[in-house]
Amino acid sequence: MLALNPNLADAWPAAGESRGEDPRPLRGRAGTGLAPDAVNRGSMVWIPGGDFIMGSNKFYREERPARREKVGGFWIDPQPVTNAGFREFVRATGYLTTSERTPDPTMYPDADPALLVPGSAVFSKPRGPVGLRDHQAWWAYVPGADWRHPEGPESSIDDRADHPVVHVSFEDVAAYAAWAGKQLPTEAEWEFAARGGLDDATYAWGEEFAPGGQAMANIWQGRFPWENLAEDGYEGTSPVGAFPANGYGLCDMIGNVWEWTASAYALPGAAAEKQSCCQPKQGSTHAASRVVKGGSHLCAPNYCLRYRPAARQSQPLDTSTTHIGFRCVVRVAESSLAPVA
16 A cells, blocks of 8 residues: 555655645535434444454564454444445535645645645556556556546546445545544454454455355455456446455455554554565654555455455555545444344
8 A cells, every 4th residue: 555645655744634724615524413314323233342363463564463352342334435425425514525625735845746736546557567666656646536536537436326435534534424423443343343253264254265266355366566357347446245245244344445444553563573565664654544454456465465354554644545445333332222132
């Protein structure tokens, strides 16, 4: 993954700051009031909570150590928030996402002024093999890219209403959650839910990557980043629910899009170890980062084997991309909606 635009990577705002102000009303914040069904959990799935083995000692360093954690019961969305769902929020509030705003140049003093325009990070498949150490070979900051225009101003989501919304920053997803009367899951809650009741399994569905030859998630097949065989039927995002649900009935916890969590990024037990592949360098930006989970349609065995519940990455708060979305939770302590035994 990347820190949005390589030309802005060394100029992130401090933790808690946003990308700038805009004179238009409702820019960067939702209007008052909750979603009409905010008091109704609707199709949300009850996760009873419990203890589980979180993390892994088998893969990347930032997942270590595997340790026993415990979470309380909570409700969770059965799928990522879709373009249709996010559109309802925008129509109700007039909200403008981070990628639709003009960045404040005082927050990015070293940035190319030509890139200080509304836009977002877009994946662009190279024509042939490239080195895997430089993400600029396949990522670009595209002016005009946003949740309505995922690949740039000429693209649209007209035929993707049931796909996960993308190009949403942490500020954007937090605003949606507040409007809906929900919250973002913590990393522990998200991982517990993703495991679907399978403690310490490699994948959300067990140990076999493709049981019986069946594709279980939307990931990259082929040699990343230039050869996508799309053997699972999709080269980009897929409609939510296109792949089997996990043991809790949750769809797309693995693959399709990474998902934001509420947890600040930290290394649980590997701070002194060598950085693993395709993981952003440790630095001051981590103070303003959150954990994203689940992997995406861009994760591949030869580059980013992170389509697993234990996998995790850091993401700067004001970053939006073509492969990060979110889902929400409602916690029992904040709700009277827990099932009656």
